[in-house]
Amino acid sequence: MDAIQNTIVQLSSPLSLTLIVVGTSLGIFVGAIPGLTGAMLIALTLPLTFTLDPQLAMTLLVSMYVGSISGGLITGTLLRMPGTPASVMTTLDGYPMSQQGQPGRALGLGIYASLVGGVISCAFLVSLSAPIARWSTQLGPFEYFSLVLMALVLIATIDGASLTRSLLSGTLGILAAMPGISAATGEVRLTFGFTPLNAGFKLLPVLIGLFAINQVLRDIANIDQKVPRVSVTHRGLWLTFADWKNQWLNMMRSSLIGTFIGILPGIGANIGSIAAYSAARNSSKTPEQFGSGSAEGIIASEAANNATVGGALIPLVAMGIPGSVIDAILLGALVLHGLQPGPRLFSDHPELVHTIMGTYFLANLVMFAVMIASVGFLAKLVRFPRPYLLPIILTFCIAGAFALSNRMFDVWVMLGFGLLGLVLERNRIPLAPFVIGFVLGPIAEENLSAGLMSSQGNWLPIVTRPISLLFVVISALLLFVPLVRQFRKKRVSKNETLEENTAEEASSILSSETGNENGEHASHAVWSRFGIPVWHMTAVLAIIGMLVFLYSGFFTNQQGLTQFPQRPIQAVVPFSAGGGTDLFARIIQKSITEDQLLEQPFVIINQPGGSGTIGSRYVKQARADGYKILCNHEGIITSKYSGKVNFGPEAFEPIAQTGEINLVVAVQKNAPYKNLAELLHDAEKHPGEVQFGTNFGALAHFAAKKIEQASGGEYFNYVQSGDGQKRYTMLIGGHIDATIFSLAEFLSYQGDGQIRALAVLSDKRQSVLPDVATASEQQIDAVVGNSFYWWAPEGTPQERIDLLADVLEQTMQSDSVQNSLQSLSIEPVFYRGEKLDENISQSEKKFSELVSGSTVRLPDFPFYIILATLFLMSIIVVQGIFLRQSPSSISHSSSKPRIWLAVCCFALLCCYVLVLEQGWLNYWLATALMIAVTGGTMAKWKPSYLPVLIELALLTGLGTEIVFTSVFSVVLP
CATH class of the missing domain: 3.40.190.150 (Bordetella uptake gene, domain 1)
Structure with missing residues (x-):
């Protein structure tokens, strides 16, 4: 009780409240910008928290976590550019609703759903952290595979108008995720000798390309289209009693799904959003409205992705296991502040655990207040002059893609997938199934492979294990219901749908012709409200100040340096x-x-x-x-x-x-082995039956092979188990028999009381484990350290x-x-x-002297995915031949969008990336030139645009370089 009272006093202090407001607001801002993520913000902020008290540090970081997940709905709803992977599903209905003249309602639905999802998951975080986290460890590889299969079903149901195209998009996404090092076997595949592909295609560049770059190019091509007048009223923003009555079940269901998905280590908010969206669509009375502005879709996605934050914090505070990438950074923050993560946090530092819980609750309230207060301004983004807005968005997209791994390769990947997104949508192939397949395909493959390794190639556990069977049955039902609905539709209704789509395309093209000057003047009027002279004076002073800051050398310590190092x-x-x-x-x-x-x-x-x-x-x-x-x-x-x-x-x-850090061989607490010698003896008597969890090709795998080598044989059945946290959950869940941890990992997990050590792979006993014999003392020559x-x-x-x-x-x-x-x-x-x-x-x-590899022959997953892709493509080609008589948008030759303008701007963007890659110009100067030239091209070089455009270009270029390099010490292209 004293700890709770101290936490309340701590969180109610002005400093804590300020950190919550600042952290949540920063998270919302970063989450709303395509290319920037909460993980990036928290990782960059982490060094700045070294001087803070651990409770204050966690207050700031958790607030950023909440804000970054929620902020992604802003640009996804208003601009069709999801700020984060978690907001992809929100984009499907939020953007159409915004285009229908209801941006305020679309944002309001998402904000309310985010608050409800956060509050519900917070209730689980506070009351049921430990038991829920321990229950989640009972899910093994087959259960994870069946769970992901359930989410993959959404590929078949996301676009009811064309099942074949949805499936093709999904298989293309799975195929795009396969190049690189296989998470299942550690082997390099589908790289064709191109070494940068060894890491595969990262999610963030792919997502930015498919949605942000694709949408920017579409907006450029339709830049003459009339911008809809936006009116955000409280009636549209606030949810009515009817909304609550109709959507409370959807909110509750989606929040529970998000919380459950968040608890599972390594799954993430994007999958929680996908699963909740699928459940909402398949239980809806109007599933045909999903994808065209459905309130149910927005609420399901946002309630779930925000609830996953609270869910992911549950294993973090209860067991010291991160549920997502951001949680792994939070775990690292605890260690850097001298705290040992794991179950002992509850007993040793209860005030810190309560601070995390309290901060999560307060950050959700602050998120709601900040976004509701700013929604009127945010909704006007759709009226912001696009020659100003679009080049700045491109700048952040490129900076975000590069900052992910400091590789220009990721930037080119982003541009490539932007073109791919255009091609897919031009052929009426939806993008959402592509992203779903890209995200879920590797997880499904990794867990199916691990399950097959543990069962010696037996597929039956998928349906013989109760929880796995439950997920399979739910998947079948989710797939069966929409297929029955689709089967009932007559060909006449399909033809009507085609005619309506064609009419909409024709009307949109017609509006692009008629809305030329009106749209321009309406959007340009935004600036007149603020006063052009005031803007010019402020902008010029800011530019001068930034130039002084950048080149004075006072802040960068560059004056007088003549010897190495002269730069960071x-x-x-x-x-x-x-x-x-x-x-x-x-x-x-x-x-x-x-x-x-x-x-x-x-x-x-x-x-x-x-x-x-x-x-x-x-x-x-x-x-x-x-x-x-x-x-x-x-x-x-x-x-x-x-x-x-x-x-x-x-x-x-x-x-x-x-x-140097030593390695420890560990088993479950109730395992029948007293020491490593007994484990090895049992493996020798029953080759292939002892399941040894490891990450193929990693140090733990080599250490296990060294143990085998010491006894002159190959006895273990190696099961791909990922990193230390995942190996721990598989070990205590009984899905593997033994594994290897670093000494630090073992000590953090040992406090849970569910594992014990068999041996330390060192030449002497460790003082922290005085009762655990070394491998050498057990006559096993296996001294392996890190x-x-x-x-x-x-x-x-x-x-x-x-x-x-x-x-x-x-x-x-x-x-x-x-x-x-x-x-x-x-x-x-x-x-x-x-x-x-x-x-x-x-x-x-x-x-x-050691050779790594799997003892179980796995299916050639890339081969089967390629076959499925070719098969679906052939079906679509055949359908296209027989349906050639149907009208298409190509017939409107006299009213085509300005494709040449989009091509010209894309070429300028490629030149900008090439200049950055070769280092021909400073980042800020190259960025300013790109914004000025690209924006000027979009504005047809009209004099009224140029002054503000040049000022925005300089402000963005200088501001980005100063913030990234001087504040966060991040390297830019």
């Missing part, structure tokens, strides 16, 4: 924020910054993908000048010998080895390597660093020179 040093961590390597690097970063060991900032860049291979390759190909270095563990060696990459330590200059290395590109001058090694050596001698590392059970060591080379050579020799 980028330390690339090839894993997501919040992971073990990221935490280690940020501890080092914190010490270097606080002790001012470098004259320039030391910046952490997370570049995940390909099991750490993408970030490693990025540094390998960087300029050998010491400004870009790599922080990685033994994965740089295991990736080479698992075949994921064709390079290893020899492609870098080693700087230092700065830490070391953290720092690398520079090959050819980096030796004097710069020595300087960086000196800095790292001073850092490792810091008491604060040693204390932080000991809290993570990392042994603070430091090696350089000959000793470092010797350690690397020994690790290479050890891992080169």
Whole structure:
């Protein structure tokens, strides 16, 4: 009770309330911008919280979390550009309703649904965290597969007008997600030797391309179309009694679905939104209205995606298991503040747990208040002059796609998928099933593969396991109901639908002709309300101030620097924020910054993908000048010998080895094995029956192979189990028999009382586990540890390597660093020179003798997906031949949109990306030129537009560079 009272006092303080308001508002703003995500905002803000109390830090970060998920509905509803993946389904009905002259109602429905979803999930978070989280661990790979299958059914029901086209779109999405390193086997596939594809296509660039870039190009082509007059009244904004009466069941159902989906680790808000939307559509009395402005669709999507936030926090606070990417960053924030995540948080730091819960509740209220208060202004975005708005949106899209992994490849992918989205929609192929297939396909494949590995290739558990069977039955019902409805429709109704669509296209084209000047003057009138002279004066002063800030050198510490380093040093961590390597690097970063060991900032860049291979390759190909270095563990060696990459330590200059962490073999608490020797003996007697959870090609996999090698055979049945959190949930759920954790991971999970250690893979016992024998003491020669290395590109001058090694050596001698590392059970060591080379050579020799792979032959999933895609394409071609007599939009040759303008602007955009990639101009200058030239082209170079356009271009270019580089220390293209 005292902890609750202290938490109430803490959260009611002016500072806490300010952080909640600021964090939620920032989250809404970032979530509303296509290309920027909540994960990016929280990762960038994390270093700024080092000086805050842990409770205040979590208050700020959780508020950003809530705001970022909710903010995505704004641009999705008004501009058909979902700000976040979670708001894709909202776009399907929010944008049509907005186009029907009801943007206020569309936003109001989404805001209310978000609040209800957040409050309901908060109730579960407060009251049932621990039991619900423990129940969720009973779901194994087959249950996850069946659950994802249930969500995949939406592909077949999302577009009732054309089942074949929906299925084709979904299979194309699944196929697009397959290139790269398979999450199921660790093998590289469908890259055709193009190494940047090893990481596959990332969701954010694909999503931005399909929706934002596609929509911008469509808007450019229709830039003469009359902009609808927007009138946002309280009647349209506030939900009526009839709305509550008709939608309360939908809100409750969607909120419960979102909460449940959020609890499951690794699923996410986008899948919660998909599942709730599917359930709402299939239980609706008017399913034909979905996709054309249905209130039910908006409410289902927004209630669910906001509820997943509370659901994902449940395993975080109850078990220390992150339910999403953002939760993994929050978990890392706890560690960086010296707190041990896991069940002991409740007993050791109850005030922190209550702070997280209270903040989540208050942030939902603040989110509602902020968005309701600003909805009138937000709705007027649809009337903002598009020559001003669209180039700025393109700027954020490109910055967001690049900042994801600091690769221009992702920017080109975004542009490519923008064109693909245009082609698909021009052929009446919906985009939503594509995104659904892209998101869910890899999850379904990974879990089905893990299930088949655990069952020795047996498919029957899909229908013999009760929970899995339940999901399969629900999937069949969800598919059967819309198919029956569709079967009842006559051909006459289909022809009427085609005629209505054609009439709508003709009327929209006609309106684009008649609304030329009226639309322009109506939208341009927005500026006149604020007063052009005041705007000009403010803009010029801001531009001058930004130029002074950027080039004075006062803030950047560049004056007087003549020796290395003259600019920030980028330390690339090839894993997501919040992971073990990221935490280690940020501890080092914190010490270097606080002790001012470098004259320039030391910046952490997370570049995940390909099991750490993408970030490693990025540094390998960087300029050998010491400004870009790599922080990685033994994965740089295991990736080479698992075949994921064709390079290893020899492609870098080693700087230092700065830490070692031991590995622990763990089993469930009630497992029949007393030690590792008994486990190995049982595996020898029953080969292939002991299910060993691991991530193929990762260090834990090599360590398990080392244990097998020590006994001279291959006895384990390896089951793909992902990262440490997922292996833990599979272990305590009884889906695997044994696995390997780092010592820090094991200690955080051990407090739950559901696992125990069989052996430590070290040459001596660990003080934190004095009763656990080493593998050597059990006559098993399996000493495998994990070391953290720092690398520079090959050819980096030796004097710069020595300087960086000196800095790292001073850092490792810091008491604060040693204390932080000991809290993570990392042994603070430091090696350089000959000793470092010797350690690397020994690790290479050890891992080169081991061969990784699966003992179960899995189906060739890409082959079957390609066959399905070709089959569906052939059906659509045949249908097109027989339905050729139906009217099409091609017949309106005299009133075509300005395609040439869209093509011209896309070419300018490609030139801008090429300039950034080659570094021919500074980012701010290239961005300002792109906005000015592209916007001027859209405005037909009318003099009335040019002054404001030039000012906006300079403000955006300078402001973006200053905020990203000076505030967040983020590298821009």
